[in-house]
Amino acid sequence: MMWLTLLYSITGGAALLYALYRWLIPAVVQYHAGLALIWHDVIVERILDTVTQSTRPQRILGAVQQNATRGDPRSVVRAIDQYCRNQEWAMNVGDEKGCILDSVVSEVNPATVLELGTYCGYSTVRIASLLPPHAKLITLEFNPEFAVIARQVIAWAGLEDKIQLVEGASGDLIPKMKEQFGVETFDLVFLDHWKDRYLPDTKLMEECGLLRKGSVLLADNVICPGTPDYLEFVRSSPRYESQYFKSHLEYTKVEDGLEKSVFLG
């Protein structure tokens, strides 16, 4: 009898812990930016890294290899979204803001694109799949472990020819764009790297002559985690015409959005 009670208590406790981990805590934290980031980006990531002896980007790549069709970029995007909505949050721009990104890419129809912050290549694949023939996307990533995964995700999507992934820090690479990468100006820049770099890198792109009249800057996470100095700059400068697209932090219900800023020259 005592053994039976013990067994019931252990099973019940395990079921409760699982429900807390899988549904209850994620449901509660999805409305709170700080809690969501601590839960997903610190606690869950560490638990899964320890249990699976792999990294989050490796698990995302695994989801792509299992569920996406080679050479089909949209199936790659879908596989990552499904994994990150149902299994494990990750800092991709995500499906909801991704639709805004898609519409800006389609509207600008750029021949040259710069992406700051590749991570696993989710937004890289999203953007490149919408580019016209002969267009070029350069994406910068300073974490070599992320770059290794992103190259494989891009290859799985069949988009290697359109994308040049460059490893290094934006502050070092932006000044080399003209001479080493043969770019005159960018039609579209997607800013999605560390938030304190948005403003200095925008000023650097201006200084290096990489923006032309009509170049579009699209900045992610301007509300969460937030880029107040950048927003203040593009919204008050007479050199930009800026517009906010309200949305939600990837895979949550916390407010976040994209800022589209057209460089007026």
Ligand SMILES: C[S@@+](CC[C@H](N)C(=O)[O-])C[C@H]1O[C@@H](n2cnc3c(N)ncnc32)[C@H](O)[C@@H]1O
């Ligand atoms: C939010 S993630 C990018 C997500 C990606 N754009 C997507 O939506 O799939 C930010 C990435 O920027 C990289 N990063 C941050 N600061 C950087 C910098 N100054 N230069 C290059 N990469 C940077 C980080 O290592 C990280 O992988």
